[in-house]
Amino acid sequence: MQPVVKRPDLNLVRFHQMITVAPEMTALFEKIRRAGRSDATVLIRGESGTGKELVADALHRESPRSTRPFQAVNCATFTSEMLASELFGHVRGAFTGAIRDRKGLLALADKGTLFLDEVAELPIDLQARLLRVLQLKRFTPVGGTVEQEVDVRLLSATNAALRQLVTEGRFREDLMYRLRVVVLYLPRLVERTGDVQALTWFFIDAFNERGGRRVHGLSADAWAAMRAYSWPGNIRELRNNLEQAFVLGEGPVIELDELAPELRGEGVELVHVPEPDAPSTEPSVTLADLERKELVEAWRATGGNRGKMAEALAISRPTLYRRLKKHGLT
Ligand SMILES: Nc1ncnc2c1ncn2[C@@H]1O[C@H](COP(=O)(O)OP(=O)(O)OP(=O)(O)O)[C@@H](O)[C@H]1O
Ligand SMILES: [Mg+2]
Secondary structure (H helix, E strand, O other): OOOEEEOOOOOOEEEOOEEEOOHHHHHHHHHHHHHHHOOOOEEEEOOOOOOHHHHHHHHHHOOOOOOOOEEEEEOOOOOHHHHHHHHHOEOOOOOOOOOOOEOOHHHHOOOOEEEEEOHHHOOHHHHHHHHHHHHHOEEOOEOOOOOEEOOOEEEEEEOOOHHHHHHOOOOOHHHHHHHOOEEEEOOOHHHOOOHHHHHHHHHHHHHHHOOOOOOOEEEHHHHHHHHHOOOOOHHHHHHHHHHHHHHHOOOOEEOHHHOOHHHHOOOHHHOOOOOOOOOOOOOOOOHHHHHHHHHHHHHHHHOOOHHHHHHHHOOOHHHHHHHHHHOOOO
């Protein structure tokens, strides 16, 4: 039996929907408080999964506009035409299907906050129109002729450096300067002292609340792997790993093999398996790779139940145990 790592005493700092124990984050919370009070346009920078949406939400809640609407749009999920209509609204007959006037997010966010997520993806033609809104506090709905006044505070977020996009000609320099009046940088998870541990227990608590599996510890090697991992997907990836463990594993202790293969320094998900009837063109995939992949798949399908796994793989239990041990999956 491996030693079990139990819940430590944690002095969690909560700020809106975020938690931390890291000084790097409490310093950021202070900046959010100050920036929140102002009406300044804020650009939130941070890698994928670092909590940019939560920061935007916190900025709005900290602001004098908190009782007014908060509208958010992801610039990456629309075509240029759809995004224009989404932002500026349209008048009846502006295009096929525009059967009545429709308010856009700008109008809906009047006196409140508009959050442009993934702003680097904003199409170049809309960049010009948005710049005009920021300069004149006026806009015209798609297909309309009458300008409307609007009072919004603009927040935006990106995981790409806008300056880089400017040099590539994909982002307007003048708009970049308008958006980045205040820039808040979200540290990566591994740069937040103590937060892998704090967030691990925060999510374990949350998943315990849901009912089903109840967890009170992590095996020593599971915890060692979590601490050593680089977490490129940041908080989202940490959360997903624990959620997967709650779904696939059982018992009070999270084991290493319940976590994603990346954490074990293995690339199981990336192993290329040729189509059954296609000629093998991939000599780098070994029999051991396939055997391991089969085991992992059976594990997923059965929730780790040994009897069902043996059945699914049509092998005896002793063979199953031997193979699990061979691949470090016990
Ligand atoms: N400090 C935190 N405390 C608790 N949960 C957090 C924290 N930061 C992020 N999360 C959670 O992590 C997940 C990712 O956060 P969010 O969606 O805000 O990231 P993001 O930076 O917008 O990511 P992306 O660039 O991929 O859009 C969400 O489930 C969020 O609730
Ligand atoms: Mg996001």
